[in-house]
Amino acid sequence: MRIELPRTSERFGANVFYGPVQVYELDSGFRGQGGAEEGAIIALPYERLHEIQRQMAVVVPVRGERIRLVEGILFAIPNQCLAIVVSNSPREPVDRFRVEQQALCTFARLARKRVVLLHQKDPLVGKAFLDAGYPELVGDDGLVRDGKAEGMLIALAVARLAGKRYLGFVDADNYSPGAAHEYICEYAAGFALAECQYAMVRILWQSKPKYVDGQVYFAKWGRTSRRTNHFLNQLISRYTGFETDIMATGNSGEHALTLELALRLDYATKYAVEPQHIISLLERFGGERESPYPDVMREGVEIFQIESRNPHFHRAGEPDHIREMTGVALRTIHGSFLCPAALRREIEDDLRLHGVLSDDDPPVEPVRRYPPLLDMDFGTFHHTVERRLQTTSVEPVRLQKKGMSRPQPPSMGRTRPVRGRPADDQGGTSPPDQ
Ligand code: GDP
Numbered sequence: 001m002r003i004e005l006p007r008t009s010e011r012f013g014a015n016v017f018y019g020p021v022q023v024y025e026l027d028s029g030f031r032g033q034g035g036a037e038e039g040a041i042i043a044l045p046y047e048r049l050h051e052i053q054r055q056m057a058v059v060v061p062v063r064g065e066r067i068r069l070v071e072g073i074l075f076a077i078p079n080q081c082l083a084i085v086v087s088n089s090p091r092e093p094v095d096r097f098r099v100e101q102q103a104l105c106t107f108a109r110l111a112r113k114r115v116v117l118l119h120q121k122d123p124l125v126g127k128a129f130l131d132a133g134y135p136e137l138v139g140d141d142g143l144v145r146d147g148k149a150e151g152m153l154i155a156l157a158v159a160r161l162a163g164k165r166y167l168g169f170v171d172a173d174n175y176s177p178g179a180a181h182e183y184i185c186e187y188a189a190g191f192a193l194a195e196c197q198y199a200m201v202r203i204l205w206q207s208k209p210k211y212v213d214g215q216v217y218f219a220k221w222g223r224t225s226r227r228t229n230h231f232l233n234q235l236i237s238r239y240t241g242f243e244t245d246i247m248a249t250g251n252s253g254e255h256a257l258t259l260e261l262a263l264r265l266d267y268a269t270k271y272a273v274e275p276q277h278i279i280s281l282l283e284r285f286g287g288e289r290e291s292p293y294p295d296v297m298r299e300g301v302e303i304f305q306i307e308s309r310n311p312h313f314h315r316a317g318e319p320d321h322i323r324e325m326t327g328v329a330l331r332t333i334h335g336s337f338l339c340p341a342a343l344r345r346e347i348e349d350d351l352r353l354h355g356v357l358s359d360d361d362p363p364v365e366p367v368r369r370y371p372p373l374l375d376m377d378f379g380t381f382h383h384t385v386e387r388r389l390q391t392t393s394v395e396p397v398r399l400q401k402k403g404m405s406r407p408q409p410p411s412m413g414r415t416r417p418v419r420g421r422p423a424d425d426q427g428g429t430s431p432p433d434q
Contacts, residue, residue: 001189002028002043010246013287014297017246020204020305049188054080056166057159061151062087065172067103076180086151088120116393120144124388132381136370149273161399168256179310187256190304198261198301202249205312225251228329249305250275269368272328279336327356335366
């Protein structure tokens with residue numbers, strides 16, 4: 001892949017947010033083919049991306065999607081990745097999960113691909129989280145709660161058991177396997193550019209086509225993403241003192257993280273999960289409060305935003321769904337201890353203007369948050385859930401047998417500071433203008 005090197009960045013404590021970069025060639029060939037580096041653009045050889053993808057789990061969260069769409073995403077996942085499908089599809093009156101199971105088994109056999117399929121409401125999965133000391137994810141009925149973020153946390157635990165270093169997410173409601181394939185290659189490209197082991201890659205959609213006046217219109221920004229980005233940028237600006245537009249992927253469902261970073265973030269319920277990643281980075285590694293992870297503060301975190309070349313064709317959301325998504329995204333920013341009072345008021349005004357909040361409503365409520373998975377007892381989780389993984393995966397997943405009771409120390413990456421930044425400089429933020 002031939003890709004632009006980030007030209008702009010914004011520092012916030014130990015975090016470096018890079019501005020969006022463009023892709024100039026989706027496939028630039030093998031090592032040494034066509035020139036390696038031309039100043040602002042770098043050619044990442046196929047071998048490098050393949051090596052990263054070999055260590056990557058690609059997660060597909062599913063809830064009642066048409067089976068053709070789910071299959072289409074599986075066609076898009078490179079063979080060298082482990083695919084993890086976490087389904088919360090209804091089991092009555094028709095058992096949609098059984099249909100998914102049959103389709104995925106056939107597919108995995110034909111494609112000789114490793115696929116793990118789990119149902120979010122499998123009682124054994126809920127029990128595994130309880131046994132492992134992570135009860136927050138489990139409801140009173142003993143089952144994992146509803147929501148996409150909740151499914152993502154199950155997948156994160158499975159990826160950890162499978163010993164993966166990278167975790168990429170691809171929504172199942174995507175009509176274009178070609179676009180999904182591109183995102184997964186771009187995840188690998190972002191990790192290839194990263195200089196530290198705590199890294200995140202977020203996809204900026206080239207466009208999201210829709211019908212306007214009977215014609216296809218390649219819209220760049222959705223209603224939710226426009227406002228989420230605006231308020232995230234405002235939050236960063238209030239601390240740095242310089243207005244910024246660095247954040248362009250506040251709602252990006254298509255994103256990937258190194259496992260080491262994914263295990264150290266907290267997660268917000270349902271659709272708040274993507275903006276919450278940014279809030280979590282700012283809160284935990286922004287330098288405003290003492291970080292629970294000094295190793296991350298020392299090494300730094302890199303956040304890449306890569307603009308895809310394919311348009312993103314997905315199932316269009318209904319107005320209520322858009323309202324719900326925007327509501328939880330903005331409540332995530334509103335609920336952060338970092339959010340200055342003046343910005344809180346602006347968010348409340350926005351929620352009222354767009355009919356998410358009425359004058360009679362109680363104050364904006366915070367969204368449910370889940371703590372980092374890092375301290376979960378993975379050995380116990382493994383013990384409880386292993387049987388289920390062996391029966392639902394088409395090829396047995398090679399689970400890590402050793403050292404599961406405590407997380408492994410970081411094993412990848414170089415331990416040097418982020419580009420051009422002295423090790424003792426954790427960024428220059430100042431208190432907000434309240
Ligand atoms: P949007 O695409 O961000 O507007 O949100 P969607 O409602 O389309 O959901 C995004 C992805 O998450 C899709 O693949 C859904 O099938 C999936 N999804 C939604 N709710 C759940 C859930 O409760 N559990 C799981 N595992 N996946 C979900």
